[in-house]
Amino acid sequence: MIEKLVGRFSLADVLSQLAPGFVALIALRVLFGAGVPDTVGLGFSPGSLSLALTTLVGAYSIGLFLLEWVSFGTRLFFSLRMKHLALNANPLIIRRHQLWDWLGWTMLALLHGMPLPRMRRSFVEAQVMMSEFNENTSHTFESSRFCSPWDRLELFRKLVSRACLKGADEVLTCAADIHARLLFVLSLSLVFALAAIAGAVQFAVAAVREHRVDVQMILLIATAAAGSLMMRAVAARYWEMELMLVCSLAERRRI
C-alpha cells in the first residue's frame, strides 16, 4: 500500500512542492523574528522527529497551496496582460479598466507579473492554432473567451497527447518536465515576492512608529525582490520552451 502511495508521487513532484513550502516556512520565521531554524541540534528524540514530520507535512501542504495560487494568479495575469496589450493598440474599441481593475492589476503584476513573448506573428499564430485545435477536439465553441494563453497551452498539451504521433511521447515528457520546473520557479518567485512585500510593510511600520531604519531589512527586501524578478525571467524562458515544444507536435500534424 505504501509502495502504491509512494508510486503516485514522482520525486520531481514532491521536491517541486516541498522546496517552495520549506522556503515559505523559513521566510515566515525570518520575517516574524524567529531567525533561521537551527537544525544542527536536532537529534533523533521523539520530540524532534514529530517536529520534523510536522514541518515536512506543513511544507508540503504550503507547497501545494502555493502551486494552486501560482496557477490561478498566472492565468489571471496572462488574461489581463493580453487585454492590456489589445487596449494599448486599440484604445477606441476596447473597454477601459476602472480604478479597481487597475489596483487589482497592480497587485497581480507585483505577485505574478512575468514577461510574455513579444506580440509577434508566430506567437499569435500559435495561439490561434491551439485555440482551433482545442475547440475541434473538445467539441466546444468559443472556448477562447474563458481561456488565457496559460490555459490554452495547458489544455492543448493535454489534448494533443490524444493524437498518436511518432515520437510525441518524448516531446510531451520533456514538455511536462519543463512545466514542472516552470511551476517550481514560479512558486519560489511568489514566496520571494510575498516576503519582499511583507518585509516592506514591516519596514514601513517600523519607520513610522519607531523612527528607525533597519538596513538589514532593506537588504532582505531588495534580495527577495531581485530573486523574485530573476525567477520570473527564468520562468518566462521555460514557458516559451514549453510552448515551442508542444506546438512542434501540432506543426507535424499539420492542423
Next chain:
Amino acid sequence: MNDHLQIKSEIRDGIPILELDYGPNTMFRAQVADLLAEKLVSEYRAGRPSHSVVCVLNIKANTAGSPLVRAIFELYNVVSADSGTLYCSGYPSNYMESLTSLGLPALPGFKLTKTLDEAVAFAQQAQATEDNSGKSQ
C-alpha cells in the same frame, strides 16, 4: 439557409473594403476557416488597387469564432506582408474577449474600429500618409 456566406468587395475613395456576412451556423461548419480565409484573400488580391497599403474588413455577422479569427489572421498576413494595415470594423462585441485573448488586436498593422466609416477614415489617413512619404522620397 442559416449558414450562407457572403463576401463583397468594393473600392471606396481608393480604399479596398471587404464586407463579410454569414449566418449563425457558419462557424460550426467543417473546414470553414480555410474557406473563409481563401475567399477573403482572393477577394482582397483581386480588388486591391496597386498603390494601396491598407485594407478594411467589415464584419456584418453577429457571431464569431475560431474560424473567423483564423481567416482574419490569414488576411492580416497577406496585408502586412506588403507593410500594410488591416482595419477591422464590426467585429461582434460579444466575442471581443476571445479575440483579445488570442493576441490578434495587439499585432502591429492590425486595427479594430467600431464602425465602417471610422475604419475608412483611418485607412484614408494612413494611405494619405503613405502616399505623401512616397512622393517625398
